[in-house]
Amino acid sequence: MTVSQTPGNWRKSSRSANTSTRVEVGSIGGGAAVRDTKDRAAGYFTTTGTQWSAFIGAVKADRFHG
Structure with missing residues (x-):
């Protein structure tokens, strides 16, 4: 995907709220x-x-739990 702009609406993932590894997502x-x-x-x-x-x-289907 070619990106011509920088996301300005970053938000923290609710799935990583209680962990030490946190990600942010922006559209x-x-x-x-x-x-x-x-x-x-x-x-x-x-x-x-x-x-x-x-x-x-x-993620919602919990397919990443091993």
């Missing part, structure tokens, strides 16, 4: 940008809207 160009709350200087990665929806669906 950008029809998709999402994700960054590490503790290391904002490291930058962020972006996804398309379709990719983000699939990821959120998998």
Whole structure:
């Protein structure tokens, strides 16, 4: 995904509220940008809207617990 703007509406993920690993999510160009709350200087990665929806669906279905 090519990004021509920087997200300005970052918010902390509710799923990482009670953990030591926290991420922030911002909307950008029809998709999402994700960054590490503790290391904002490291930058962020972006996804398309379709990719983000699939990821959120998998989180809600608890498919990442091992």
